[in-house]
Amino acid sequence: MEDALEVHDLVVRYGSFEAVRGVSLHVAFGEVVGVLGPNGAGKTSTVETLEGYRRAARGEVRVLDVTDPWRHQRTLARKVGVMLQEGGVPPRMRALEALEIYAQFYDDPWPVAELVDRLALAPVATTPFRRLSGGEKQRLLLALAIVGRPRVVFLDEPTAGVDPVGKRAIRDLVAELAGSGVAVLLTGHELEEIDRMVDRVLIIDHGMPVAAGSPAELRERFGEAGVEFTVRGRLDPSVLAARLGVEVRLVAEDRVHVGASPTPQLVASLAAVLDELGAEVGPLETVESSLESIYLRLLDRGETT
Ligand SMILES: Nc1ncnc2c1ncn2[C@@H]1O[C@H](COP(=O)(O)OP(=O)(O)OP(=O)(O)O)[C@@H](O)[C@H]1O
Known part of the structure; x- marks a missing residue:
C-alpha cells in the first residue's frame, strides 16, 4: 500500500x-x-x-x-x-x-x-x-x-x-x-x-x-494470554503455580488467572490439577490482554527503567 x-x-x-x-x-x-x-x-x-x-x-x-x-x-x-x-x-x-x-x-x-x-x-x-x-x-x-x-x-x-x-x-x-x-x-x-x-x-x-x-x-509481543476461572471456596494460587510451572494469581477474590497460552496441554494439565485438588471451579475461559492493559504495562515499564 x-x-x-x-x-x-x-x-x-x-x-x-x-x-x-x-x-x-x-x-x-x-x-x-x-x-x-x-x-x-x-x-x-x-x-x-x-x-x-x-x-x-x-x-x-x-x-x-x-x-x-x-x-x-x-x-x-x-x-x-x-x-x-x-x-x-x-x-x-x-x-x-x-x-x-x-x-x-x-x-x-x-x-x-x-x-x-x-x-x-x-x-x-x-x-x-x-x-x-x-x-x-x-x-x-x-x-x-x-x-x-x-x-x-x-x-x-x-x-x-x-x-x-x-x-x-x-x-x-x-x-x-x-x-x-x-x-x-x-x-x-x-x-x-x-x-x-x-x-x-x-x-x-x-x-x-x-x-x-x-x-x-x-x-x-507484550500481551499476557491466559486462562481464567472463578473458584468456589479457597484455592492457593501458589500451589497451582508450582504444579503447572507458570504464573498464577488472583485477579479477584474468587477469580484465578493462569498466565500462559491456553494450549490443549495447558488446559489438560490445569483441569487435571484442579480435579486432583478437588477445587470447585466455573468454566475455564481464555482471556487476552486488552490494548489498555498493554499500554499501561508499557508506559509503567518506560517510567521505571
Ligand atoms: N504552544 C505551546 N507552548 C509550550 N508548550 C507547549 C505548547 N503546546 C504544547 N506544549 C507542551 O508540549 C507537550 C506536548 O503537548 P501535546 O499537546 O502535543 O500533548 P498530547 O499528547 O496531545 O496531550 P493530550 O493527551 O493532553 O492532548 C506538553 O508538555 C505541552 O504542555
Whole structure:
C-alpha cells in the first residue's frame, strides 16, 4: 500500500522544550493508525505538524504531495480532513448550516443529508453549535472533517463523550472511509474504542516512541494470554503455580488467572490439577490482554527503567 503521509525523525520544540523528540510514522491509503500516549506525550504536536499548524524543528514531513505542510498549510487544508477542536465552529452557527457551508468549499462533497443521517444529526439540525451536547458536537465535528471527501483524515479523540450507538456509527464510518482508500490518523485515550478502529498504533511518551504495531502484534509481543476461572471456596494460587510451572494469581477474590497460552496441554494439565485438588471451579475461559492493559504495562515499564 502506498503511504498517504509520513513523518521521519520529527522534532517539535516550544522554545527550548522538546515536545516531540524523534517520532517516525506513516499511514497508507486505506489504513487507520492511532497515536496513543499520556497527556502531554506529544500526540497533538505531532498531528498538528502534519496538518501544517506547527513547524517541525527537525525531521521530514509529507502529507499527500505536500512535503512542507507548515509552508503550504492552505494548500494542504483543502486536501485533508481535520476534526477541529470545539473552537473551530462559530458558537451560534446551527449544525446543519455549518455542514452546508463546509460542503460548499468542495467540488464533490459528501451529500449533507447522508452525513446527517449516518451520524444521527437530524434531531439537532437547527441547534446552535454551542448548545449541542458533547457527543453531538463530536459527531458534527466528524461530519465536518469528512464532508469534503478528503483522502487523508485527522481525527482527534473521535469517540470521546459519544454514547454507545454514536460510537458504533463513528466506528462504522471510519471503517468505511478506510475501505474506500482514505488514510485515517487518529489520537485519543479511549483505548477500547481505538483497539476496534485501528490497523496499527504508535505509542509515544515524553515525545518519544515507546512501541508500534497492530494491536494483534502488540498482544503477541507484550500481551499476557491466559486462562481464567472463578473458584468456589479457597484455592492457593501458589500451589497451582508450582504444579503447572507458570504464573498464577488472583485477579479477584474468587477469580484465578493462569498466565500462559491456553494450549490443549495447558488446559489438560490445569483441569487435571484442579480435579486432583478437588477445587470447585466455573468454566475455564481464555482471556487476552486488552490494548489498555498493554499500554499501561508499557508506559509503567518506560517510567521505571
Ligand atoms: N504552544 C505551546 N507552548 C509550550 N508548550 C507547549 C505548547 N503546546 C504544547 N506544549 C507542551 O508540549 C507537550 C506536548 O503537548 P501535546 O499537546 O502535543 O500533548 P498530547 O499528547 O496531545 O496531550 P493530550 O493527551 O493532553 O492532548 C506538553 O508538555 C505541552 O504542555
